[in-house]
Amino acid sequence: MVWKCCVTPPTKRFSKKDSISPSRRIRSDSARRNLKPHFWESLKTVTFNILLATPLSEDGMKALSSAQDVRIGKTDTIPLADADALIAGEEMVVDKSLLKLAPRLKLIGRAGASLTGIDLDEATRRGIIVMNTPGVDAVTVAEYTFAMLLAVTRYVVHAHNAAAIGQLDNPLLGKQLKGKTLGIIGFGRVGKEMAHRATAFGMEVLATDPFVAESQVAGLKLKLVGMRELLERADIVSLHTTLTPETHHILNAQTLALTQPGVVIINTKDTHLIDEPALLEMLNNGHVGGFATDVIQPGSSLLRHPKVIHTQRMRYNTVEVQRDLSVLIAEQVLDALHGIDFRNAVNLPFMDGYETLAPLMDMGEKIGMLEYYLGHHAPIKRIEISVIGSEMADSIKPITVAILRGLLAPALGNTVVNYINAPVIAAERNIFVTQTKGREVSPYPNLLTCRVLWEDDGDIEIAGALFNQTEPRIVQVDRYRTDFTPEGIILVMGSYDVPGVIGRVGTFMAENHINIAGWRTSRVEKGGNTLSIISIDEPLSDELLNELRSNEFVRHATQIIFD
Template identity: 35%
Template sequence: MAPRVLISDSLSPTAVQIFKDRGVEVDYQPNLGKDKEKLAEIIGNYDGLAIRSATKVTAKLLEKATRLKVVGRAGIGVDNVEIPAATAKGIIVMNTPFGNSITTAEHAIALMFALAREIPAADASTQAGKWEKNKFMGVEITAKTLGVIGCGNIGGIVADRAVGLKMRVIAFDPFLSPERAIEIGVEKVELEELLRRADFITLHTPLTEKTRNILSAEAIAKCKKGVRIINCARGGLVDEVALRAALDSGHVAGAAFDVFVEEPATTNPLFGHPNVVCTPHLGASTTEAQENVALQVAEQMADYLVKGAVSNALNMPSITAEEAPRLTPFVKLAEMIGSFAGQLTDTDITGIRLEYEGDVATMNTRALTAAALTGVLKPQLETVNMVSAPAVAKERGLGVEEVRREEQGTFDSVFRLTVKTAKQERSVAGTVFADGKPRIVEIKGIQMDAEFQPSMLYVTNKDKPGFIGRLGTLLGDAGINIATFALGRQAAGEDAIALVAIDGAVDADLLDKVQALPNVVQAKRLRF
């Protein structure tokens, strides 16, 4: 029986044809996504569901989706899909991460021009019958410095266009290698330098805990007086209240926003300021972009339903059915080791070395490398997955080196990941025991034996008497229960590591107190 796909939002007729050409039955009901009850009634008849943003794929809807194998989102954002619920039911969730890139980049450039020449205000004034030629004194783009925060796919396109406009382009992106920066014609800088030098700042980074309010009141105060700020990425990257205050004081000359903390944005701190240009999340709104994402999602869904091929899946590793039983525990190990290293690394990553020793060296290390890169990148880029991680790493010029050694050592299999930064190299190694659980066996050359737990505290210290007692007392006084406590050291009195699994979480204040303990070199919170 041919697989059946329901398209519940408006999608290009070409996409419908792609499904038909691949032997997939299509039911095109573009207004159905708005009718939750009707959608829930019929969803059980389909193998695939193709959507845009109107359809809400909730856990409640998925309970009725007894046949559903794949949800395809034409576009990058999957806020309208409950991915954990889909994963629990074995339903793949796909998106089309690169279909809107050029359109969004062009919108950022358009907003930069609109801001520089006060086009919206001048248009409103002129059409109101005024002729206020002297009122709208703009600035040139040529020879100005553009600061790009986030130089991935979209940021790279913006940088390329800006270089063509004869701007000086500087970029802040922890994952952008110096080689890639030279290739696209930008100067890689730290955030503080970007804030100090940029005449225009444009944001092109996902919204994560690390990037939320990356332009905070403090950061905005460090900007050059007269800076103009453009945000076509995500609401929440800029503190809107702080930006309004900086606009009112004249420290910031203007702002152009396509995205807001709350959307639809019917009210906002930025609204009403004469030097602000706002658009209603139009970044992806061109005919070409809508066509591209529709065709991509149809191709991907058809490939999966007909051939079993998986691409741009947010919740499924690219592993064949034959490999799965043996490989899956090591995929989990690789991602968790990557996450461990990624969460510990604050400075720019210049390269990653992956070492496979023993039996694991004979496995599908491509999938393991993808899992490890996902773990490393996820603290900065929450939407990255096993499919997209290698492409994202390559796009940022991140050097990835793989080493395989089939000879066994202490363990049948060992996976070691080394993160290289300008300042240091940090390695973490792990294995999978007979119970199938991943374990850490080495950190920075120090032998350890620790299971991964949801909440952990990582402390490096000088090996001196009394440290363990002081740390335990501090956590106990804060009401934090210790689940497990793993220790390792180079030699007596030298560098030591404590890896503490805890119930609950360590807040920032408590982390500062741990950091302040005698002989503590570094303290970090880890989540898995």
């Protein structure tokens, strides 16, 4: 299996002068192999209490009842404190306060793909498996999205309402889909199903997704383009991307202004993907010709707007999906409780030894984050991971998973990428990963090095060491030796080795009331380039960061905020 990923971090930062030797590939084991054997032993109880907090279909209930060692009930028959497994829908919040009331809970099953309302970190800390049922509703959601597309472009709702009050002669003229261009933002399962349906209607299809490479759409009748080109060319824009800090308000005043006059917007994914006031203004001035949504907020200013049709979470409401979701989650819960399989688990159930692993994985994840934020604007060609020291060698697999999560989560979202599914997401994107153990001499008793190579032949190498077995420290960024703790707010600044840099940057920070907590500068040679790691107490605004970058002595500057 060749792993290759189309990750497109912000901007190109470093050259390709550093390298380490590639070595053997790693393979992603199943979730079951990540669990200690004694975990299954702990699940061998006389009867499992399964608490149902959401209704299941008749077929789903039959699947659950087929097991002889389970007791099924609602809160009136099974108290939360006695539950071994909880099956819940999106309407239930499973937070820290609820988990405190469930000391026996071993498993949370979400009947659906969304994990909204589940405290994954708290569940993981408590050793509770969380699983969902992704992909079951892709066809149903695509069908409903296309139904809304047809309804808004052909004024179906308006015509129905007019006919209902006796106005049978409707003067509204709709748009024919054949020959039009559909722009799909986010090309996952639903996006692919949308593309198939649009092609059948004779539409041209454009798609944008930073984690999809050309090779992954080979054979599909569509074109992968950048966000700007999609917005400029599409007659209809349909949103299917995951909500992350990067995609929050992905359609705003600036991006909507790039679209064609009369563009139609479809959103059945998440209300926060669109800046509502900006959309309302565009609807009112006629630039946006129509909007259809299944995720409108109560009290929204778009309710009853003449150019808007809206429903609320109807996209996956079909007999078939509810049946399939019920059966799937029932089978998954039973298999997990019996230690047979842990498919669609979305968190790694750390058992004994997590306290030892945690600092190593924390360092790996932060190295992955640094690789992402300092990375090149090109698809990733390869990730090379090297470790020195017996402790790291024994833990190289979970460390690798942590690096992948740190690299992928900034783009896809922290609730989307976690320790159990990071290898799966990487494999889906064909990431190529190599791994080496202890082949170099190091001044550190333990050393983790990660080198990411991009298709443009650029690469970045970042190394970290664990001090006192608990404190992650970054000791190398590309060719530059350094020593800093990846926490809080840091500014990674490349500059030229000339007098006055520290003074001018310090003055700039002071004038803008930004306190510098620490500063580490290194250089490869006198009079060449330098790299500074600056810890600050308050984040720089975008305006201040751009002002700093505009100085003639600054080669690049990236601000990173570690949670």
